[in-house]
Structures are given as C-alpha cells and as structure tokens.
Amino acid sequence: MVHRLLHLADLHLDRSFAGTGAHGELARRRRQGLREALRRAGQAAIDHGCTTVTVGGDLYEHERSGPDTAQFLVDTFAAWAPMRVFIAPGNHDALLPGSLYARTTWPSNVHVFTEPELHPVELASGLTLWGLAHREPSWQGDPLEGDRIDDRSGVHIALFHGSEMGSRPAGKSVHGPFAAERIRARGFSAALCGHYHRRRIDASRGLLYPGTPEPLGFDDQGSRGPVVVEVGADGALSYTPLGLNRWVAQSVGCDLTGVASVTGAHDAACATAAVAMAGVDTERAMLRIDLTGELRGGVAVDVFILESILRDTIGAPLVKVRDLTSITLGLDAAMTDPSARGVFARAVQTALAETDDTEERAILEDALRYGLQALAGVEVGLR
C-alpha cells in the first residue's frame, strides 16, 4: 500500500522581519502570510492524498508566540483531521516549560514528540516514524545517535530538527549536528529534517530539507514549500516538491561604477530592480539591491531615499538597499602622500592590518572613508 506524507519545516510563525527592513503593517502582512502558508500546506496535503503531515521544527518562534498563535495552530490542525500531524520541536520552538507545546491542549490528531532521543510511532503496518524534540534552544546532541534499527522490519523514517554538517550553509548556526551518512547507517530510509531554509532533496542519502514555506530573508530565493514523500508498497521513497510560496525574495547587485550623479545612481538601481522583478508579483516581493562599484566623492547616494524611490517604481512593498560602494578618494595615492592625509590613511590602514575584531575593522573602514571624504573637501556621506 502506498503512503503519502507531507513534510514541512521552518515556518517560523511570529517571526520578526525587522532584519529585512520590514516593520509595522508590512511585517504583520508577512506574519499573516506565514499562517496562510500553513493552511495551504494542509490543503495541499489533503489534495495529494496524504495521511500524515510532518513538521520538522521551528513551527513558531517561542520568544514572540502567544495564545493567539496557539489557538491558530489548534484550529488549523483540528481542521485537518483525520489527517495526522507529527511535530518535532526545533531550536526556535523548543519544548520548554511554558512553551505552546507544553501549554496547549492539542487535538487528538496531533502528536508532539517530547523525548530528546528518537522514539517510534507506527503510522501504518510496516511504516514507522521516529521523532525527537529539542528541549533546549541550543541543543547540540546528535539526533541520529544510537544503534542501528535491526530488530524491526518495514520502512523507518526519522523526523527531527538538525544541522547536516556536510551541507551547512556558511554562517548558519549549528543545532543537533549530524552526518547524512548516518541516516542509512542507522537504518532509516529517510530523514525528514528542518533547520536549513534552502530546500535540499538528497534521495540517494535519504536527506530532505523542505526549506521555509515562505522566504524569510532576501537570501531565501527560488520556489519553495512543503515536499510530498511517497512510500511505495515496496518501501521505495519518492519526493515531490511543491511550490506553494506566495512571497518572492530577490537579491541583486547593481554596479554604479562610472555613474556621475545621484540621479544616475537612482536610474541604474531602478533599471536593475525592474529586471529583477520582471515576471514577479511585486505585491508580494522583497528585493535587496547591493550597490557596488566606485563612486566619485561628490556622488552621495542616500539609501533611504533610494529605497523609497524603488518601492514607488517597482511596487514592491519591501526593498532593501545596501551601499557597498567605494568612493574614489585616491587611496593608493593617499598611501604615498607626504601630507597629513597620507599619514592619516597609513595610520588607519596600519590599524586595520593589526586588528582582527570585525566591529573594529568596520569602524576603521568607515573612519577611513569619512576621513578621506573630509580631507577631499566633499561632504561626508554616512552609510
């Protein structure tokens, strides 16, 4: 008999979008969009004939969640009955005392894993789901620790929130580290995971990260959504990714080298944004433009004004501009300049070479920029 499961993870209900520059009404829209994404996932599961929905952690964010979120989840999951819902709490929604998981009376079709080691639940004859819970926000245990499952027959699938160390994105925090090779070694046909926001389906090793149902940051680009996992009568697994996201994230670069005026810089950024947003529903788009290149000292781009212009131009509610440009200040010449300007440039460069502190480096780099601007007789452009 064929069984179908719909796996999703990293919904991050009640997330703060301030990091993307969204706040107020826009942030509320984004949070409501996350709830709608969960409803769409449930409907998709029903449409695809799934009997089970698995949630690989970070369903909500504990710091900002409240009773309204709990009621929403209860109502939503109850509406999916008799379809069963299995939740493996992650680092953002760890199973803490006072958490929604602990405080809420869940419908009978919902099962929240509570143990820090994998525990089995039989989904059907010959099909077993193993799950665990993060019981602290910074859990560093190995989810796949333990002996191989040799005393049980049938298909075994693991559900947990963890960091596959072989494919960890740069800078991504580590919670529940594990190696993909351990999935099969432990006896599981697949590991339905959460934590990485980019979708990854590695059928050969049985590793599945569905990614965030909606983009949460500008780097969450591309089609995304839950994945339907089909367990065949012969025990073979197949994966069908669904593209259910309504919001789209784009991140593009704009080289302003040769631009002689602020207007020219604005025009170049608008042109770049228009290309990036072609064919995209801009009502639900979030765009980040990184301004690069070398600008003359007199061309001072104000990112807030540019963001406003871009929002008006392309109609996207969320536009973020990062000024990564450098100003033509003749740093090379300044380094050999015998005047105070040269001494200043050399002193700052020396300090930069001597420090490893990121914050100190950022201050020194900006100090160099501001100082050279001031010594060049142009207005100091803050960034």
Add this chain to the structure above:
Amino acid sequence: MRLDTLEITGFGRLHGLSIHFGAGITIVLGDNESGKSTLHRAIRAALFGVDAGGQGRAVERSEWSRWQPWDGSRYGLALTYTLASGRRYRVARRLDQRDASVQVQELGGGVVTDDLRVGRAVVPGRVHLGVEEAVFCASACLGEDGLRADAADAPSRRTTAVQEALERLADSGNGTTAAEALARLSEASARIGSERRASSPLGAVTARLRQLEDQMESARRRHQTLAQEQDRLHDLEGAAAAADGRRLDTERAWLTGRLAALGAQRRELDEAAAESQRLDAVVAAEQRHARFPVEDEESLIALGGDLLRAEAIAQAAGERGDEARRQLQAISQRRAEIAAGLRVLAATPSISEAALAEVERLGAALAVETGVDRRRESLVAAESRGAALRREIAATGLGSIPIGQAATAQRLATAASSSGRQRRSLPIATTIIALALLVAAVCLSTGLTTLGLAAASGLLAVAAAVVLSARLGGGSGAAARRELRQLYPAMDSSEPGIQRLLDRADDLISLHAEVQRQAVLVEAGRTELQEARMRITALVAECDALTRRAGTGFDTSGPIGPGDLEDLLAEGRQSLAAVREAATRSHRRGELLVEDGHLVEEERLHQLTVEAERTRTHERDEARARVRRILHRADIDPGQDGDTAITAFRAGCAGRRAYEAALQGQAQLRRRVAAVGSDPSTLDRLTVTYAGQLRCRGGDPDVASVATPLGQGPLQLLEAEAERTRHAAVTAIREATAMRARIAGQLEGLPSLADLDDERTMCRASRDRARHQLHALHRARTVIEQATRGIHRAMAPRLAESVASRLELVTAGRYRNVNVDTEHLTVSLQSGERPELVPLELMSHGTRDQVTLLLRLALSEVFADSGESVPLLLDEPLLTSDLRRRQQAISFLAGLSRETQLVITCTDPHFAAQLCAVDSSATVVTLENAAPRIMPVVGRRHRARATRAG
C-alpha cells in the same frame, strides 16, 4: 631638476614646437592666446601625465579631452631634463588614445619607463622630484598674482591666504585644511546627534528604543499573566469537563437504575400473570388434600425417625446381647480355671520387693567372687616359678650367695681380682730403674754429669711411683678376698672362683631379682585368697539369713565351714535361687487374682448389655404402635410397608401444603400487582422516555433494561447524586465560561510581541548604526588631528630652514632668520634691526611677496624627498605691477635664478628686456600665434631659439 627641451607634437593650440630652456631664466614671450599657459601645462603633462577621465569622471570633461590638439594633429609631446646627478632623461608621451603610451629614455642609457611607474601611471615628476602633482602645482606653478606685491586686497588677507595654502598643502595636498576636514566630520556627527539630545536623530531613536523596551517588558508581563490565566482556564475547563463527566456518569447510573426498575416492574407484572395461572392449576389439582392431617406430619416424621432409630438401636442391642451372652459363658470358664490355680498357690509366701532387691545385690556380689579359682591358680604358678629360679641359681655354682647379695659379691670379687694386676706392674718398675742406671752411666762416661744425674733421677722417681702404686693396690684386694670368705664361706674364694663369680655376676643379679619378684607375687596371692574367703563366708551367711526371712522353706541350718570356696559360693547361690522361686510363685498368684477381678467386672457389664437389649426391643414396639395410629387417621393402610406408608403420608402432606401455598401465592400476587402500582402501558411509556434520555447521555437502554434493579433507597441516592453533580457541572462550566470571556477580553487588547519586536529591532539597528557612525567619525577626527599635528611639527622647521637659506639673498641681507609655527604654519621674520620676530603680514609688500615665493619653493623642497630643485613655472607674474615693483621683482627673480630654474611667460617685451638686462644669461622664446620665433638680441648672452615643427 633642470628642464632642457620641450618638444610638442600637438597639445592644445601648440603643435610642431621645440623649446630649449636655459639653465636659469627662460622667458616665454607671446601675445594673449599664443599658448604660454599651454606650454606650462605641457611641461606638467610631460612630468605627471594627463587625466583621461573614467571611474566616475566624465571623459569629455577630462584634461585629456581639454588639451587635444586644436588642429587635429597628433596628440603628444616630449620633455628632456637633467637631474642634479647629471643623468639626462627624455619623456615621450603619445596621447592619441585615452590609454596613453609613454616612454622614458635615459639618454646614454636605456628605457627606464617601468622604473618611473607609480601604480599604472608613469610619472617622472613624482619619482624624480618626489612631489605629487598637486604639490607641484601649488608650489612651482604661480599665476599672475604670485609675485604681485601691490594687489588690491589687504596684506593680512593675502598672508592668511598664503598660510591657508600652506596648511592645505601640508594637510591634504589638494586645498583642504585639516581644520576644514574636521569641521566636515563634526558636521556629519551633528547630523547624527547624540543619545542625550532627544531632538537629534540618535536621541530620538534612543528614546523610542527605551519606550519600546518598556512596552516589550509590559507586553511580556501581560503575555505571562495571560498564559497563567490560560493555565487556570485550562484547569477550570478540565474541572468542568470532569464535573460534566461525573454528571453524565451519575445521570446514566440513575437512568440505568430507573430503567432497570421499570424493566423489573414490567417483568414482575408479566411474571405475576403467569404465576397466577400456575397457582390456579395447583389449587385445582390439590383440592383433594385440602383436609389432609398435615399437622401430624411432624409427629409422624418424628415417630418415623424414632421408629427407625429404635429399630436400629434394637437391632444393635440384640446383636450386642448375643455377643454378651457368648462372653459371659467364656468368662465363667476362665474364672473356674483361676480358682483352681489359686488353690494350688495358696501356701506360697509373699516376697517383698526389698527382699528381691537384696537377692539381686547378693547375687551380684557372689558373681564378683566367682573368679577366686583363677587367683589361686596364679598363686600356684608363682610358687612354681620361684622354685625353678632357685634351681637355676644353684646350677650356676653360686647358690651359696644369699638372695639379694649378688651385687655385693660382685663388688668384692672385683676388688679381689685387682691385686693380681698390680703385682704384674713390678717388672715394669724394675725395667725403669735399670734404664735410669744405664742413662746415668752413659752420662758420666761422656762427661755430662749434671744431665745424666737429672735423667737418672727422673727415671728413678717414675719407678718409685710405679712400685708405690702396686703396693697400695695389692693391699685392698687381699682385704676384699678376706671379706668374701667371711660373708660367703661356702663360696670358692680362689682366683678361678672369684673369676667365675665375676663372669656370672650379672646373670646372678638378674636371677636374684626375679626370685624376689616371684616371692612377692606368692605372698600377695596368699593374702588375697585369705581375704576372698572371708568375704564369701560373709555373703553366704547373708544369703542364708535372707532365705530364712523369706520363709521359703529352704534348709540353711548347716554351719558355714572352712570348706572349699566353690562350695561356699554354690551354697550361697542355692539360697538365693530358693528366694527367687518363692518370689516367682507369689507374683503368679497375684496375677491370677487380678485377672479374676477383671473377669468379674466384664461379667457385670455383659449382663447390663443383655438387660439393655430387652429395653430397646420394648421401645421399638411402642413406636410402631404410634405410627400405626397416625396412619390410620390419614386413611393410609397401616398394614403396608413402613416406607411406603410414610411416603404416601408425605405425598399427602405435600399436596396439602401445595394447595395452601397456591392459595397464599394468589394472595401475594394480588399484593405484588397492587404494589407495582402501574399498568403495563404506563411502564412502557416511562421506559421509552428514560431510554431516550439515557441514549442522549451515551448509555445503552437495552443493557440498562436487563440490569439488576436497585432498591428504592439506592435509586433515590443516585437521583440525589445526579442532581448534585449536575449542579456542580453547571457551576464549573459557568466559571470556565466567565474565565474564557475574561481572557478573550484580555486577548483583544494584547499587543503583538512580534510587532513590538520588529520596531525595537529596527530602532536598535538604527541606534547601533548611528553609534557605529559616531565611532567612525570620532576615530577619523582623532587620527586626522594626530596626523596633522605630526606633519605640522615635522614641516615647520624645514620650511623655516628652506626660506632662511634664501632669505638673505632675496632681501639683500635685511632679514636673516624665519620662524614657522607648528599650529597654523604662521610665518614671522627676524631682521638685524629688530630683536623681535615680525609677523609676515606686517612686512612690506615686496618682502611679503618674496617670502611668499620662497615659501612656495620651500614647500616643494619639503615635499620633495629627492633632493632635486624644482623648476618654477611663472605665468605672467608681474602683469599688473607698477614700474618700481616690477624692477624689484626682476632683481629678485634674477637672484633666485641662480639657484632655481625659472620658466616665465609674459606678454610684455619690455619686461623680457628688463629681465635680460639684469640677467644676461636669460633665454627668451617668443610665441606668435602658436609659432615661436627667436627674439632679437635683448641680452648679453642671448641663446634663445625656437623652431616650428614641420
């Protein structure tokens, strides 16, 4: 550096031009728009290149575009110059393309283009002069006001301008002072503001952040409180659900009980109807027993039981009576036998237990004495052994020695035998004496008198000792022999006799000891036999006395004689046997008397048994008579078998009772139907109603209807419990509902943590960004201040030194020293006439202009770290000067040209002539419509030459 030749292929309006510069002053003379300034620019272009735009700079507005040849000729130039070291270089630039090609050739050497490259640009001026183009322009390129001493503006302003120019060059090299830069940084900081100034952006965002922190804290508390309220609601809902569950349970229980009761009532009505029919049938069937004497049943049953027991008892009594009669007969026979035995044992004396014990004690004592024969045999054997030993002693020939004297005889014999050995020692003494005499004779013959006398004396002493010893031993042996003869006169005291005694003395001693031991044994045996005889005699006397006391009739009248001990013992034993026989007969008689007593008792019991048999038979007969009378009253044939008759009577009784029970059942049925109080239709209607209610509460009416009905009391208790739980459930649900409504109200005004967090995060990011900007600005300001201070301190004394080195020359010795302060590079001079330093702005116009020019030169030298002098390019320096000032300036320039190469452009031929008059080595180049021509001789050593390319 000295400029030698400038060749212009095409640069602005100039083309095909070749100019040779003089070592001192080169005057470029020409009309306006003839290309004089272009020539200065061409020299700069050759030394530092031309900016072609790009990277944010428009090409069309670049220097490269500006100086393209007007006539479209090839764009390029070449400059030849000589360094102080004497090495000459030629810089050739082709500027047709934006990416100009440059070649630098060391004349007499090779291509050194790459050696003069700074970054991507080839800048011989930067390398060989050691100054940036900006510094070169500021210090070496002077416009028309550069030497004007009578400008319209106030002297102080011009001086300030010079100082500012110095500051700009020292601080940034491009016209911005550090103070201006710091002001721009402060202005940027002011745009950010501070956290304390609420009106500034940073202050506003900080204040807002504080508000948001408070709101967040408040919101979190409200969320926490709400969570606790929800926990309470959860508990209340749980309690309400539990109360409702209990209500349902109790109501189900009550309805179940009620339905069970209704079912039971319904079944009771049905059963009553069926029972009524059955009872009617019973009444009809048992009507014939309506008057059956059932009251006699108990009596009959009792009698029947009595009769059965009486018959059984009578039968048993009969059996026991028969046995008793048989036993009585056997007892009579045995008693007759006992009487005969008693008659036989009538004369037997009675032996007491003490007498019997005495018999046993005496018997044991006699048994002990039974071994007297073995002791007598031992005595006889000892006597025989003693005799044999005496015979053996006699056989040794030493029998004359009394028993016990063998050791003494041996000692005396030993002493006697020793006198013989001493007599054998005399020859030895004689031999020694002879030897002594021989030694003495030899010594005397040899003359050794003393030695011979000493040896002879020693030998004689030894011989005397031997003789004395023999004499003493021989005396004691004789005495011993005499004592032997006195003690044992019968013994042979001769030498052989004594020797025989010595040889057999040890055996004799042993034989004497054994004879003595046997004698002791014989003596002890005789004593013991004597004592045994005395004891046995006493025992036999006691036995006889005992026999007499027992009256056994055994004859013990004979005296006890000194006969054989065995006989005495046999006599004692016979007396004791007589007593034992009497005791045995007495015991047997007692046994017969006891048995007879037992038989008398048995006989009496058997007679009682026979009597009881007769009584039980009578009682049985009485019971039979009473049973017959009752059967007769019940019209039952008493003649039939007893069991059959009683069975028939019991059947009649059962019929009578069934009849009466049926009548009673009918009465009870009537009461039960009356107690039910409802008719079947009412019960059915109630059942349907309660079943519906039970079904609504999750119960099963079918199960309930067949359940065991409860009593009225428990049912009422259930109803009360259901009412109580119903009330409790309603109360709990009402509380939970109220709590839910209160929470709903709190939820409506509950702020979103995510919203607040969003804004707080934004504010925090803005604040952090502003802090970061302030830190960066502050850092930039600090470093610039330090750099400026350092540069000024390093540069001021060098400027002063450079100016001072030329000051006397240009001021004709009026001023000797100069001071430049480190704060703002303010210049002051010291003259020989005044002790104090005089600020530059208080100097005369001419002096001030000259010092200003020297400052420019000093700047170029200070910034140039190569040691090369920098040629000055003066463009119309005295355009507006009056005649007197011009003359002063010409003298100054002539003096200056001795140290520095000057390239001066002017439009006034008179100025050129005046300069040539002062400096005869000056070179004059004339530009006419871009075509230079050679001036007529205006100086003493005129070498000016200009050629037109092509």
